[in-house]
Amino acid sequence: MGSVIIGSGKSLPARVVTNDELGQIVDTTDEWIVPRTGIHTRHIAVHETGTDLGAEAALRALGQAEGGWLRDGAAIDPASIDLIICPTLTPDAAFPSQAALIRERIGAVNAVCYDMSCACSGCVYGTSTADMLLYASAADRAAAETAGRPPRRNPLRRILVVASERLSRLVDWTQRETCILFGDGAGAVVMEWQDDDEGMLSSYMENTDDTDRTLLCESMFCDRPVPFDAVDDEAAAIAAQLTCDPYMRMAGQAVFKFATSAMMRCIDTALERAGLSYDDVALFTPHQANERIIRYAAKKMGLPMERFQVSIDHTGNISGASALIALNEALVEGKLQRGDIACMAGFGGGLTAGACVFRI
DSSP states (O other), X not given: OEEEEEEEEEEOOSEEEEHHHHTTTSSOOHHHHHHHHOOSEEEEOSSOOHHHHHHHHHHHXXXXXXXXXXXXXXXXXXXXXXXEEEEOSSOSOSSSOHHHHHHHHHTOTTOEEEEXXXXXXXXXXXXXXXXXXXXXXXXXHHHHHHHTSOOSXXXXXXXXXXXXXXXXXXXXXXXXXXXXXXXXXXXXXXXXXXXXXXXXXXXXXXXOOOTTOSEEOOOTTTTOOOSSOOSSHHHHHHHHHOOOOOSOEEOHHHHHHHHHHHHHHHHHHHHHXXXXXXXXXXXXXXXXXXXXXXXXXXXXXXXXXXXXOOOHXXXXXXXXXXXXXXXXXXXXXXXXXXXXXXXXXXXXXXXXXXXXXXXX
C-alpha cells in the first residue's frame, strides 16, 4: 500500500524568450549561455498569473484538460481532492494562499489548502509531505475502524501537489548571472492512497544553514515603515540603513558546489532507504537548475545522461516546478512506463534539498 501518482500535468506561458532576445537587454549571447547552462529558451509569463499557470497544470493532472498524463486513463473529479499543497516563491497574493486560489479556479470544493516556501526543493518537499500525510491518514482510518470510532483527523485519500512559479518577477533583468537562468511555469501531480499498490517507496529531506546567503530574495515589505518612534538614536540609525532588495541574488559557484553534492547525497540516501541502487531506477527527474549540474552528477554516479530527464533547454529553471515539469514530460513522452521506478531530486534556497523514489 502507498501513495501513488495517478495524474501529472504542466503549464508553460505562451511567450517564449530566446537567448538572442536576452542579448538585447544584457551583455550576453546564445554562444555564452548554452555551454554554461544548457538553456536555449525559457517561457515568461507576460499575461498569465500564478493562478492561471497552476490551475492549467492541475486540470491537466486531473485529466480535465488535454496535455496531461493519467495512470489509469480516467479523468479525476476535482471535488475528490482532499488537500492542495502549493510550493511557490511567487504567489499572486500574500493571502488567500496560492493553493486556495487554484482550488477556487479548478472547483476542488472539498480541498483544504496551503502553500509551502522551500524554493527549488518544492517538488520533493511537496510530494514527500503529501506522502506522509496520506500514510498518516490511512493509519488513522485503520485505527478508527478497529476502535469503532470516527477518524480523529481529516481523512485524506487524494492530494494535489501543484508548484506554480513566476520567477520572472524576482529576477533582476540587468544582472546577467541570474536573468539568463530562470523561467515561469507550473507542474502538478495528483497522489492517491491505494491499499494494493506501493507508489512512493522512500523520501529524504534536509536543510543546511545558508550562513553566507548564497541564495537570497528579501521580502517586498521587509523595510516598510511602521508608525512608531525608534527607541534611541542607535536604533534609528540602524533602521535608516535598512533597505529591501526585492530581487533574487545568487552566488553562482557556491550554489553549484552545494547543488552537486546535495543532489547526489539525497539520491543516495533515498535509494538506500528504499533498498535500491542506481540500476533499479528507470529515470532520474532532477531539479532543472543547470544542465552542467545534471551532467556533473551523472558523471560522478557513473550513469549516462539518457538516465536523466533534461527539460531545462526549453524551460529554464522554474524553481520547485522544474522537476514536476520534467516528470510530466517524461511520462507524456513514454520514457516511464507502469511499474518503472523513478527518482526525483530537488535542491535550492534555504538551503533545502531532498529526493524521493516512487513506482509509476
